[in-house]
Amino acid sequence: MDTPEGREWQRLAFVxxxxxxxxxxxxxxxxxxxxxxxxxxxxxxxxxxxxAYRESLLASVRVYREYLQKNETPA
Structure with a gap:
């Protein structure tokens, strides 16, 4: 998983x-x-x-949004 997306999923799992x-x-x-x-x-x-890091930042945002969508409970 040595892609920007993979690294973010790993980071989220670690936290x-x-x-x-x-x-x-x-x-x-x-x-x-x-x-x-x-x-x-x-x-x-x-x-x-x-x-300089636009594509990597966009990939991270996509992962974070997906993570939030999967794990946040509706208010």
């Missing part, structure tokens, strides 16, 4: 096993917010990190 589901959900929510912010800033020429 979940170490700290529990609530922590993994928080980690995923924070990741979505941070990575989407970096991508938005790169779109306006303000964040070169987001520009």
């Amino acid at each position: 979940e096993n170490r700290d529990g589901m609530a922590a993994a959900l928080t980690f995923a929510r924070q990741g979505v917010a941070q990575y989407e912010s970096a991508i938005r800033e790169s779109d306006s020429d303000g964040n070169q990190y987001g520009a």
Whole structure:
């Protein structure tokens, strides 16, 4: 699983096993917010990190959103 998606699934599993589901959900929510912010800033020429790692960040966001969708309980 040496793809951006595979690494994110491994990271989420690690956090979940170490700290529990609530922590993994928080980690995923924070990741979505941070990575989407970096991508938005790169779109306006303000964040070169987001520009340089755009595809990897997008892959991470997809994994985090899928994880959240599978594991969050409806309010």
